[in-house]
Amino acid sequence: MNRQDNSIIALLEERLPPLIARKDVSRLTFGLVSAKTMANRDSLGTGPKNRFRMGKEIWYHKKQFIDFIMEQIVSF
Numbered sequence: 001m002n003r004q005d006n007s008i009i010a011l012l013e014e015r016l017p018p019l020i021a022r023k024d025v026s027r028l029t030f031g032l033v034s035a036k037t038m039a040n041r042d043s044l045g046t047g048p049k050n051r052f053r054m055g056k057e058i059w060y061h062k063k064q065f066i067d068f069i070m071e072q073i074v075s076f
Contacts, residue, residue, distance in 0.1 A: 005070065008070070009066060009070060012029070012066050013062070013066065016065065016066070017062065018062050019059050019062070020059065020060045020062060022035050022057065022058040022059070022060070023057065025038050029069065032069065033069065038058075041068075042058065047060075047068065048061075048064040048067070049067075051064075
């Protein structure tokens with residue numbers, strides 16, 4: 001992991017709440033990922049681990065969500 005990756009992680013850790021609703025993903029990640037993308041990844045089994053449903057909403061834990069985002073980032 002390089003310095004740029006660390007700054008992205010720090011920004012997400014500061015900005016994100018402990019639990020993230022799928023519908024808020026785009027706003028909370030500055031448009032890096034959309035709710036639709038997350039729904040597709042979840043249906044393929046490649047989304048963040050330990051998601052859960054509360055009512056009609058899908059939620060993610062902050063740590064697993066950040067881990068997922070960092071796996072998607074390609075540095076060059």
